[in-house]
Amino acid sequence: MRLGAYQLLFLDKVPVSAAVNESVKLAKEKEQRSSGFVNAVLRNIDRERERIPYPEPEEHPIEFISVRYSHPAWLVKKWIERFGIDKTIELCRVNNEAPPFTIRVNRLKTEREELKELLKKDIDRIEDCSVSSDGLILKGTSNISENLAFKQGLFYVQDEAAQIISQILDPKTDERILDACAAPGGKTTHIAELMSNRGEVVAIDISKKGIGLIKENCERLGINIVKSYLRDAAKGISDVSKEKFDKILIDAPCSGLGILRRHPEGKWQKKEELIHEAQRIQKRLIENLSGYVKDGGVLVYSTCSTEKEENEDVVEDFLERHPEFKVDDIKQYFSETSRTLIDEKGVLHTNPINYKMDGFFAVRLKKQL
DSSP, X not given: OHHHHHHHHHOSSSOHHHHHHHHHHHHXXXXXXXXXXXXXXXXXXXXXXXXXXXXXXTTOHHHHHHHHTTOOHHHHHHHHHHHOHHHHHHHHHHHTSOOOEEEEEOTTTOOHHHHHHHHTTTOSEEEEOSSOTTEEEEESOOOGGGOHHHXXXXXXXXXXXXXXXXXXXXXXXXXXXXEESOTTOHHXXXXXXXXXXXXXXXXXXXXXXXXXHHHHHHHHHTXXXXXXXXXXXXXXXXXXXXXXXXXXXXXXXXXXXXXXXXXXXXXXXXXXXXXXXXXXXXXXXXXXXXXXXXXEEEEEEEESOOOGGXXXXXXXXXXXXXXXXXXXXXXXXXXXGGGGGBOTTSOEEOOTTTSSOOOOEEEEEEEOO
């Protein structure tokens, strides 16, 4: 019945008769007596679709947005308090859309224009990403893992917002860089590519499967400067490296509320307590790993969360206790038009509304000499 209702209300290529009849057939397979009930409900939905009673938006905005845009009320309430009603509606609306299929060019093997030409025969339409200089948006893709260019390691599937994080880190050739919480290796491999595969990248992750994915992706992309270790980044990692690092990326585990388009079931599985649980881990991560940054070095802290508790609050708490770190200007990594993604404090916020990319937060911190 839910499948039928979805087809009736949200798909435009399935005729009403087909949606109803197929749903009835499926119902008969499970329980013969239910078919009449399913038929009646779905036909009534079709007749009454313009008169579905929603809560009054003026009187009950939280309930209205929650029901109309299929988001949990606790999250809608938080977003209204932070963003206001109009932006909350827009954010909930775009969360219900399919995200773009975005790839990152592997510049160790090809260039963006060269890859576009190569993919033309298999992809309906290809567009440049608007902020990431390494990104392409593919439209009309199918079974991308079987594409020859993918097998040859010419690109990595990665959202544009995630690509920007590595660019903010600004890796340089011959540096030593730590990527904490690195699996499955999207940012790890991007860092290595930006270093022209020269230097050293140490990738640590708490998941054995994740470490396997990092190694697999490095091999496909032709990267050999990454050393991966199964470690908990919230604990000591002195056995991994006696020396401090030029730069450290902490892409911290979080609530994932910035990537609900990619995991729509997460809306109903996540609870508000998750935000506070994640914050405790995030504070331990940044506290521990900051001690491995060289004087004059850089630490980039990022999440794929929309929530202040996991983002600004974590950073502000850290800076209060570590005056040797200062927020570093990241405007230089953005074009004039895309600098709207950076707030007055020099912090990056992306979301699916403006540039159709995932919701990320990032700040670049520099350790004073």
